[in-house]
Amino acid sequence: MNLDFTEEQEMLRTSARDFLTTECPKTLVRELEESEKGYSPELWKKMAELGWMGLVIPDKYDGMGMQFMDLAVLLEEMGRNILPGPFFSTVVLGALPILSAGSEEQKKEILPKIAGGKAILTMALTEPSATYEASGVHTKAVARGNSFILNGTKLFVENAHIADYIICVTRTKDGASPEEGITLFLVDAKSPGIKCAVIPTIALDKQCEVVFENVSVPKKNMLGELDKGWPLVARTLEQATMAKCAEMIGGAQAALDMTVAYAKERVQYGRPIGAFQAIQFYLSDMWMKVTMSKNITYEAVWMVSEGLPCTEKVAIAKGWVNDAYKFVTERGVQVHGAIGTTRDHDMGLYYRRAWAADQTFGNTDFQREVVARQMGL
Amino acid sequence: MDFRFAEEEERFREEVRAFLKKEVTEEFLMGLEDRGELDFSREFTKKLAEKGWLAMAWPKEYGGGGATMMEQLIFNEEIGYFQAPTGAHRQGINLIGPTIIAHGTEEQKRRHLRGITAGEVVWCQGFSEPNAGSDLASLQCRAVEEGDDYLITGQKVWTTNAHRADWCHLLARTDPEAPKHRGISYFLVDMKSPGITVRPLINMVAAHDFNEVFLDNVRVPKENMVGDKNQGWYVSQVTLAGERSQIGLPSSCKRTLEGLVEYVKETKRNGEPLAHNPIVRRKLAEMAVEIEVNRMIAYRVAWMQHKGLIPMVAAPASKLFGSELLQRLTGIGMEIMGLYGQLELGSKWAPLRGAMARMHMYSLGIAIAMGTNEIMRNILAIRGLGLPRA
Numbered sequence: 001m002n003l004d005f006t007e008e009q010e011m012l013r014t015s016a017r018d019f020l021t022t023e024c025p026k027t028l029v030r031e032l033e034e035s036e037k038g039y040s041p042e043l044w045k046k047m048a049e050l051g052w053m054g055l056v057i058p059d060k061y062d063g064m065g066m067q068f069m070d071l072a073v074l075l076e077e078m079g080r081n082i083l084p085g086p087f088f089s090t091v092v093l094g095a096l097p098i099l100s101a102g103s104e105e106q107k108k109e110i111l112p113k114i115a116g117g118k119a120i121l122t123m124a125l126t127e128p129s130a131t132y133e134a135s136g137v138h139t140k141a142v143a144r145g146n147s148f149i150l151n152g153t154k155l156f157v158e159n160a161h162i163a164d165y166i167i168c169v170t171r172t173k174d175g176a177s178p179e180e181g182i183t184l185f186l187v188d189a190k191s192p193g194i195k196c197a198v199i200p201t202i203a204l205d206k207q208c209e210v211v212f213e214n215v216s217v218p219k220k221n222m223l224g225e226l227d228k229g230w231p232l233v234a235r236t237l238e239q240a241t242m243a244k245c246a247e248m249i250g251g252a253q254a255a256l257d258m259t260v261a262y263a264k265e266r267v268q269y270g271r272p273i274g275a276f277q278a279i280q281f282y283l284s285d286m287w288m289k290v291t292m293s294k295n296i297t298y299e300a301v302w303m304v305s306e307g308l309p310c311t312e313k314v315a316i317a318k319g320w321v322n323d324a325y326k327f328v329t330e331r332g333v334q335v336h337g338a339i340g341t342t343r344d345h346d347m348g349l350y351y352r353r354a355w356a357a358d359q360t361f362g363n364t365d366f367q368r369e370v371v372a373r374q375m376g377l
Numbered sequence: 378m379d380f381r382f383a384e385e386e387e388r389f390r391e392e393v394r395a396f397l398k399k400e401v402t403e404e405f406l407m408g409l410e411d412r413g414e415l416d417f418s419r420e421f422t423k424k425l426a427e428k429g430w431l432a433m434a435w436p437k438e439y440g441g442g443g444a445t446m447m448e449q450l451i452f453n454e455e456i457g458y459f460q461a462p463t464g465a466h467r468q469g470i471n472l473i474g475p476t477i478i479a480h481g482t483e484e485q486k487r488r489h490l491r492g493i494t495a496g497e498v499v500w501c502q503g504f505s506e507p508n509a510g511s512d513l514a515s516l517q518c519r520a521v522e523e524g525d526d527y528l529i530t531g532q533k534v535w536t537t538n539a540h541r542a543d544w545c546h547l548l549a550r551t552d553p554e555a556p557k558h559r560g561i562s563y564f565l566v567d568m569k570s571p572g573i574t575v576r577p578l579i580n581m582v583a584a585h586d587f588n589e590v591f592l593d594n595v596r597v598p599k600e601n602m603v604g605d606k607n608q609g610w611y612v613s614q615v616t617l618a619g620e621r622s623q624i625g626l627p628s629s630c631k632r633t634l635e636g637l638v639e640y641v642k643e644t645k646r647n648g649e650p651l652a653h654n655p656i657v658r659r660k661l662a663e664m665a666v667e668i669e670v671n672r673m674i675a676y677r678v679a680w681m682q683h684k685g686l687i688p689m690v691a692a693p694a695s696k697l698f699g700s701e702l703l704q705r706l707t708g709i710g711m712e713i714m715g716l717y718g719q720l721e722l723g724s725k726w727a728p729l730r731g732a733m734a735r736m737h738m739y740s741l742g743i744a745i746a747m748g749t750n751e752i753m754r755n756i757l758a759i760r761g762l763g764l765p766r767a
Contacts, residue, residue: 001386001447002379003680069378260762274764277755283764284757288694295673302378316666371662375638377652 003298009073016074019050020081026346032084036198037162038206039085047087048117057095061111068239068305072246072297079247080254082349084205086120086159092243093158094121097167097184097236101224106186110165123167124154124210125233132237132362134230135178139212141170141185146219148172148185150193150212160196160208163189168212172227179230184223191215203356238314241361242304245297245321248357252290252321252328255350259283259332266337273335282331289324296320312374319367325354380676382451390451393430397459400424407730409462410722413584415739417464417541419499425466426496432470434620439478439486440494449620450679457625458632464538464586468500469493471619473546476563480604480612489544489565503533503547503566503590504613511752513548514557514610518592520549520564527551527602529564529595535746539575539588542568548609555607563609565601572596581738621692622678626699626743627671630706633736634664636729637710644728651713660709667702674698690761697753700743707737 005013023043032038047053056071057063071091078087095114098106113119129136139152150170160166166187173181187194193215196208224232260283263274273279300317303310329351333340340347358364382390400421409415425431434449435441444452456463474493477485492498509516518531529549539545545566552560566573572595578587604612638661641651651657675695681688710733711718720727722735744750758764 001382001676001680003677005378260764263764272765274758274762275767277767280758280764280767281751281754283762284754287690287757287761288698291677291691291694292670292674292698295677296670298378299380299673302380313669316669319662319666320670365659368659368662368666371665372658375661375665377638377641377658377661 005073009070012070013073013077015050016052016077017080019046020077020083024081024083026082026349029082029084029349033204038159038198038204039162044085044117048115051115053087053091053095053117054111054115056091057099057111057115061107062115063111064115068242069301072243072301072305075243075246076250079250079353082251082254082353086122086162088243088247089122089158089163090114090120092240093123093236094119094165094167096239097123097223097232098186100235101184101232102186103220105220106223110186113164119164120159120162121165121167122157122159122163123169123236124157124160125169126154126156128153128155130155132366133178134182134233137169137171137178137182139168139170141168141172141183141217143172143219144216147216148183148219148222150185150187150215150217152212154210154212155199155207157208157210159206160189160210161198161206165189166194166210167223168217169229169233175227181227182229182233183226184229184232185217186221186223187212187215187217188221191217201356202352205353205356237361238310239304241314241318242297242301244357244361245293245317246301248321248325248354249290249293249297251350251353251357252293252325255325255329255332255347255354256283256286256290258347259286259335262336279335282335286328286331289327293321293324312371315362315367315370315374318362319364319371322358322364322367326358329354382447386448386451389448390455393452393455396428397455397461401459401461403730406460414462414464415584415735416462416586417538418462419465419496421462422465422496424496426494431466431496432474432494435470435474435494436478439474439490446620446679446683450622450624450676453620453622454624454628457628460629460632463625465499465541466493466496468502468538468542468546469498472502473500473544473565475619476546476603476612480563482600484600485565485603492543498544499538499542501536501539501542501545501568501590503536503539503545505535506532507534511749514561516548516550516561518547518549519553520551520562520597522551522599523596526596526598527562527564529566529592529597531592533590533592534587535578536575536588536590537586537746539568539590540577540585544568545590546603548613551609552607558610560607561609561613562606563603563612564597565603566592566595566597570595570597580742582735584739620679620682621688621695622675622682623692623695623699624672624675624679626696626703627668627675630664630668630671630699630702633706633710633733634661634668637661637664637713637733640728641713646715657713660713664702664706664709667698667705671695671699671702690757693748693753693756694761696747697750697757700740700750703740703743704737707733707740711737 051064054063055066059065141148141150166189168185168187170183172183175181193213195211198206198208201207263279264272266273296317300313332347339345429442433442433444437443506516520527520529547564548561550560551562572593574591576589577585641657644651678688678691678695714728717728720731722731
C-alpha cells in the first residue's frame, strides 16, 4: 500500500497550480462565462504547449503517455482554480473513448490533433430524457450504403458549439435490453444537418442542445462495434465520473480555503469570527467532508486507473462528493455572510459549479440506487 | 498511489479472519451478553496473546511483535468486523503500555509490560472526574507525599471496567499551586489497595461498564509514579501513540449493515420485501457510502502513522465521523425494523438478536468517550485549520 502521490505527480500539481493562478485569474473566468465561445484560444494553446491535452495519450500519438491518475491530479487543480473551456470534454469524453475503442486509423487521425490542441471534442450522450442510462438513448442511426444516417436530439452536450468532433451515442437496434443496440460514431461537427444551440445553465458552462437531422456519417467513423457500444459508454462514464470528482474535490478545497481565510480576517464583536465556536464547527465539518472526499476519490480514481472493476466504488465516491461539495460551498456562503450571496463574489462561482457538477454523470439519488443494486438490494 | 495490500499482508488478514470466524461465534457473543460483559472477555484476550497478536505492533524488546502500523490496521479492521470483545486489553495495549515504554522506569517496564502482553492484567483509566471531563486538566484528585509513598484522595468517574480491572493508571494533582497543567502526576495504582471503593454506573441499556471510583488516602509507593513529579500531563499525551485509525468503527458498521441487508431481503411488509422499498434502499446505500468513506480516512490515519507521522487532525476526524456513523447506522436499522426495532435481547421476536437497539444506545457513549466530538471539532478547527482559540 502506498497512499502518497509520486514526485512527478506532486510536480505536475505544483506547476499546474502556478500556471492556472497566473494565466486564469477569476477575472478571466467571469469573462469566459459571459463569452460566446466559453474558452480562451490563447490559454488553450499554452495548455497544449505544456502537453496537458496529450497527458494520457501515448507517445506514438504525440502524447505524454501518462496515466488516468496523473490526469486526475491535473483535473483537481483545474477544479480548484476553475478553468472554463473544453479540456474535460476533449480529453475525458473524447480522447479516452477513442483510446479505449478507436481503430488504429481513428487514433492516428485524431489523437495527435487533440494532443496538439488542434481539435476540440465532446460526447453527445444525454437527451431530453435526461438520464445517463441506456434506456435514455433514442437518437437513431440507420445504415444507408457506406454511411449511417443520424436523427435525434441530444441535450446537455458540453461545448458542442465549438467542437470539431462529436462522439454521438446512437441507437442502431432495439434489443432485448436497452443496453443492446447502442453504437457510437465519431461525427465531424461541421456535417450538414447538425444544429447546435448553447443553453443557459447555472454554471454558464456551455452545454448545448444538438439536433441531428439526417446527418450522414461514414461507416468508417463508427467508434467500437456496431450495436455493442454500451460497455464503451459505461467505461467512459466511470472515467468521466471520477474525472468530475477530481475537479469537484479541487473546487471544494478552494471553497474551504477561502472560507477559513475569511473567518480569520473578518472581525465582529472585537474578534475574528473564526474564534467563535459556531463558525469553527462549520469549518471543521467542512474540512472533514473535503478530506474524506479526497480520500475516497483517490481510491476510486486509482481503481479506474488500474482498470479494476469499480462500479460500486465510483457510485460511492460520486454520491459522497456531490453532497460534500454542495455542503462546503453552502457553508462557505453562510460564513461569508451577505457578500457571499452576490454575483461578484468568488464563492458563488464555486456554489454554482457544485450544483452543476452534482447533476453531471449522476446525482446523489442516482448513485445511491447504483450502490443499492451493487449491495444486492 | 497503490491501495493494494502486499501479499503477506493479505495472508495475515486471512489468518486473522479464519481465527475470528472460529472463535467469535454467535454462541460466544451470546454467552458474553448473558454474563453482561458485552465487550469483555479475559479468555479471548488471552487467546489473542497466545497468537502473538495482542501487542503485535509493540517493539520486540518489550514483548511486542514489531509489526507495522498497516498490519495493526488489518488486525483491528478484522477485530472490528467480527465485533470481538477488546475491553480486557484495550487500555493496557493502547494506552498504559505505550506510556510505560516511553516514560516508565526499567523496574516499571519489568513489572508491568509482561502482564499486558500476556493478556493477564486488566487496566482501567482514572482520568475523568465529576468536574473534569473535557477540561481534564482541572482535575482535583490529590496526591500528597508521605515518606516513601503518596496518599491519593479523590473521585474518578466513567471509569470503564474499574470493577474488573487489576490496575489503574490515574492522574492526580501533586501541586495545587502550579498552573493546572503543571501540577499533575501520573500514577500506577493497584486496584486491591485499601481505600479504593468502586461503585457501578449503569448505562442506558442497563449494562455495567462504567464506574465511580472513590479513593480515600490510598497509599501508592513513589516508585509507581510514571515520569517526573508534576509532569503527568505531558506523560499522559503519549497515550496517543497506539494505532489511532479507529478502523474498528467502520468495519463493525460494515458487519452490521450486512446483517441489515439480509434482514430487508428476507422481511416482507405488505407482501413486498423491504429491500424493494425505495426509502429503505436509499438509507442503506447511504450507509454503505459512509462506511466506505470512513474506511478510507481511517486508512489514511494508519498510513500516516506507518510513515512515522502524527495524524494530529485525521485521527480525531476518523473518531468523530465513525462514532456518529455508528449512531446513524444503528438508528436507521431500528427505523427500518419498525415496531420490531424496539425489542431487547432475549425476545424471540427480536430481529438480529435484538442487537440493533442495544448497539444504538451504546453508540451514544462513543461520541463522548476518548474526547467528546465537540473536542474533536475544536481540534480540527484549531490544529487543523489554524483558527484562533474560542
